[in-house]
Amino acid sequence: MRRFVTLSVALTIAGPACAGGGAETNWDPDAIVFGDRQEFDVEDGVFRVAVNPDGDRYAVRRDDTVCIVGFGAESESDVDEVCSDPARGPSIEGGSWSNDGDGFAWTDDLTRLLLEPDVSVLAPGTGDFDVLTDDGVDDVSGDDGTPFIDQAPFFGPDDVVHFFRTTDLDDRPELTRIDDEGEVEEVDGVRLPRNSFVLAAPRRVDDDRWALVYRSFERDKSAIAVIDVAEGSIDTIELDEPAYLLDVNEDSAIVVSADALARADTAEAFSIVPLAGGRARTLDADLDDGEVPRAAGFSPDGSFVVLAVDARNAEPDDTRLVSVPLDEDGRSGDPSVLLTVEEFSDDAPDDVNLFGVDAFGSIIWTDDGRLVFGADNERLVVIETTPG
Numbered sequence: 507m508r509r510f511v512t513l514s515v516a517l518t519i520a521g522p523a524c525a526g527g528g529a530e531t532n533w534d535p536d537a538i539v540f541g542d543r544q545e546f547d548v549e550d551g552v553f554r555v556a557v558n559p560d561g562d563r564y565a566v567r568r569d570d571t572v573c574i575v576g577f578g579a580e581s582e583s584d585v586d587e588v589c590s591d592p593a594r595g596p597s598i599e600g601g602s603w604s605n606d607g608d609g610f611a612w613t614d615d616l617t618r619l620l621l622e623p624d625v626s627v628l629a630p631g632t633g634d635f636d637v638l639t640d641d642g643v644d645d646v647s648g649d650d651g652t653p654f655i656d657q658a659p660f661f662g663p664d665d666v667v668h669f670f671r672t673t674d675l676d677d678r679p680e681l682t683r684i685d686d687e688g689e690v691e692e693v694d695g696v697r698l699p700r701n702s703f704v705l706a707a708p709r710r711v712d713d714d715r716w717a718l719v720y721r722s723f724e725r726d727k728s729a730i731a732v733i734d735v736a737e738g739s740i741d742t743i744e745l746d747e748p749a750y751l752l753d754v755n756e757d758s759a760i761v762v763s764a765d766a767l768a769r770a771d772t773a774e775a776f777s778i779v780p781l782a783g784g785r786a787r788t789l790d791a792d793l794d795d796g797e798v799p800r801a802a803g804f805s806p807d808g809s810f811v812v813l814a815v816d817a818r819n820a821e822p823d824d825t826r827l828v829s830v831p832l833d834e835d836g837r838s839g840d841p842s843v844l845l846t847v848e849e850f851s852d853d854a855p856d857d858v859n860l861f862g863v864d865a866f867g868s869i870i871w872t873d874d875g876r877l878v879f880g881a882d883n884e885r886l887v888v889i890e891t892t893p894g
Contacts, residue, residue: 537894755808796820801862803869
């Protein structure tokens with residue numbers, strides 16, 4: 507079911523909205539205007555989806571198939587739903603959307619099922635489904651042939667599919683791509699350490715760079731890898747503990763502690779990591795006792811973090827979205843309220859819980875101003891925003 511509402515309360519406009527003419531947009535939290543709001547019921551739960559970069563459709567696993575669901579008639583291709591053929595334990599968490607939002611790639615779930623994972627792609631506009639690296643091998647044991655273990659697919663420049671491949675779990679995964687003729691070829695110079703697993707889908711930094719978080723069991727270390735596909739290079743920033751990557755901009759990454767997420771104790775779990783190197787800094791939203799951050803993402807210009815704050819165990823219940831400004835070193839500035847529950851929901855505050863739009867707690871805020879987050883693990887909230 508789709509609901510369409512116009513927000514009755516908008517933030518104060520600090521000045522006239524910039525439009526065209528090369529004028530700079532102002533994503534200052536005090537200048538943003540919040541407009542039309544829509545809500546979409548997600549019967550599978552928002553924990554199990556992956557929203558595309560345009561914020562108008564999502565991928566979801568249903569039993570052994572992957573389905574792509576459009577948010578409604580406003581989506582460019584008017585896609586309601588398309589599904590893949592049955593697969594062996596597809597992993598939505600490790601899947602990635604194409605840069606134009608018109609394709610979704612994933613692999614089988616290696617870490618839980620020890621399958622020999624292949625890269626698959628589903629295109630919502632046409633419904634085309636293709637297994638790109640099917641070699642007829644079913645598991646990683648090698649009993650039925652050499653296993654090509656593929657993980658962390660992403661769409662590089664020109665939407666060419668890339669992924670990491672190894673033939674042995676103890677070897678170093680190598681960056682690999684599908685060329686114009688559908689052949690698999692290695693990208694020289696880009697490898698992860700031995701016995702490494704990518705913990706979540708890679709994220710696009712800019713036109714040439716992608717970032718991911720991996721865990722090396724041989725080194726007992728986790729790190730962010732920033733991959734320059736054009737140059738064939740990789741830079742790493744070590745982390746103090748395993749983490750999931752939620753969002754990136756050109757300068758920083760937002761990560762959440764994997765251990766804290768597993769314990770459902772995320773009070774100090776969200777951190778900012780400079781991509782140029784440097785230590786992770788805990789995201790400080792100056793929360794009261796009983797208030798817990800649940801999801802995070804960057805603003806469209808990367809100048810601040812939007813944080814979903816769950817205040818169910820606080821008095822009063824001020825569940826809300828807040829903005830947290832960042833300095834050039836990733837230090838948190840003074841937070842401010844971005845939206846209260848009353849401003850984005852018709853339900854009473856005590857009845858609303860906030861979530862991200864995937865298993866890790868990501869908030870999507872697209873370049874053209876579409877803000878997407880989860881509510882009550884059963885619906886997606888989509889708000890059109892305009893910079894001042």
